[in-house]
Amino acid sequence: MSRNIDDILNKAFEVLKKYPLCDRCLGRLFAKYGLGLSNAERGRALKTLIAMEIHRKALNSRSLDEVKEELLTIASNSGEPVTTIARNLIGEVKVNKCVVCEDSLNHLIGELTVKVVEALKEYSITSFLIGVEKNSNIELKEKHVFEGLGIDTWESIRREIRREVGKRVQGLLNIPPDFKKPDAVAIINLDKNSVKVVVKPVYIYGRYLKLGRNISQRWWFTREGTKRYPLSIEGVAEKVRTLFKADGINIHAAGREDVDVRMMGNGRPIVIEVLNPKIRGVNLNIVNETLKEEPWVSIKIEGYADLSLVREIKQSKKPKTYRAIIYSDKPFTNEDLLRIFTALNNCEIRQRTPKRILKRKKDVLRTRKVYSVNGKLLNDHVAELILKCESGLYVKELITGDEGRTTPSVASLLGREVSVLFLDVLDYPLT
Ligand SMILES: [Zn+2]
Structure with missing residues (x-):
């Protein structure tokens, strides 16, 4: 744990003697301090102080040779603004690329932001979350470098990317992040530089009537892969898929009657789980109009639901x-x-x-x-x-x-x- 600002500065100094680090990667080492600052701001501030400190040393030394070697190392490992001091005192310095991100992190955050925005734009969502897959090459490299430094104030590059991309996406799409129940999670793969979106299913609940016989609840396939019965509750429920621009549906019912048994009265409770929907919140009158077209099966949707209702109706044991x-x-x-x-x-x-x-x-x-x-x-x-x-x-x-x-x-x-x-x-x- 760093005790004071000198301690932080000394540590940053030691790190830069050893490794080249960009502003973000240096700042990330001390992420615990400076609430609300970006890692780039932290890193840049430390490098500025280091530049001033080296200049102070140079001014106080009898000969430039005393600080030359240190200045060269620090300048080539940290870039600006230390290179400005070095250029003024000893001439041009070749700057090394960041040992963790090879100076790619800024660009990467921008690039991933665009990809996430493009991917999320396809969905009508009211909240989102960013995820970054674990154990990417860049994360492993960071771990290898950072863990050897004896500094316990750093945050992982995954976290920084998640936060920085999230902030930008929030601004661009004007929707808030939701850390508990987001409509969509954009999952970033740093090795492939790709984004995939996982959308929370939409659940709609209601009741179904089965007015004829030889209708299965789910599609029932023979060994040859043909449908044993021409009609199923699942098949009728599938009609909502296009309304939600979804990949598919699942049905969850409160029990099941035999294929040759009709379901009358108020009907049997059912929840339709709409998978990977591009549209959420479809008007239920339209849903019911679409479902109404089938004469032998009637599904009447009463409202939107969540996963807890699925559990509830599956456990329901009513006479x-x-x-x-x-x-x-x-x-x-x-x-x-x-x-x-x-x-x-x-x-x-x-x-x-x-x-x-x-x-x-x-x-x-x-x-x-x-x-x-x-x-x-x-x-x-x-x-x-x-x-x-x-x-x-x-x-x-x-x-x-x-x-x-x-x-x-x-x-x-x-x-x-x-x-x-x-x-x-x-x-x-x-x-
Ligand atoms: Zn870096």
Whole structure:
């Protein structure tokens, strides 16, 4: 730690005897002192004081030879204004290039500023941040030189570039930096002298209705790479991509109904994550107009959201109401229905993982509740059940029994085979 200004000056003196450094790189060694100053200002100030000190020594010495060697070294390692003194006292001096940046840093900051501005201009953003990739050659060189000096007040060149480019970009684009949640991060690669932009996704939330069957939530591809179903919720949501001039979308829904199950009522909560959008804040009326064109899937967007809502809806475990149209070869009676209502109202159901998904999921036993059930006969062989169930209950298996893997079930209660003709989710609660 430097104790006083003499100490700083002596250190700068010693450093310049050893290495050529430009104003910025010298100033960066003492970045801890002089709040609000640029490193260029610090470096230049130190060099000015050093020039004055050398001149003082020269004036006080009996012969110029006493200071000549030191003056030559310092002048060729620091350039102006020490070279002015040297030129006046001993003649021309050859100036060495900065050992860290080879005198490129000023130009580099300007050049990178232009590149960042060009890259960010493509996006409609309200805040930004600059990042500089670690371990570039110039950073490693700086580390090698600076760490050997025993000075603990320096900042890294990455930090200086980040700050200096950031200040200039802020002025040119007239948007503020945001260190916590920027709309866009411009990441600089010093080795490639390149800039890439990573933009925060836009999240919009709403609910979707699935008015037909054989519609998957996400695109479902066969091994041959063809779409198993011609329509998906994801496919409809993709329509917003062009509105946001985005690279793509992701959907996050609060659970998922089977492909052959309709989603009715108020619909199922969904968040569409718009990836790498060039435009943010698209009017949601326009978004909804675009989504409306699809007759079998209706996505209604209600607002903008953030990542926390994605987590929230994915963990959401709300009870859902289903309509099951069930079939039996042997005619149903009203007594059958009564038996089902009595047995299943507020009943805990034990379910092993359904056979149909055993390939994808581990075989586990779990318990879920049926809160209420009622219904009516539609004809001798077909009945309608309205079931309110705990989140995660496999409703198809609750009807069929899944060969004894779900108990009790409608089939086990009636002692015969019962199948599901149609299943709909009637309600996903709003709150
Ligand atoms: Zn330099």
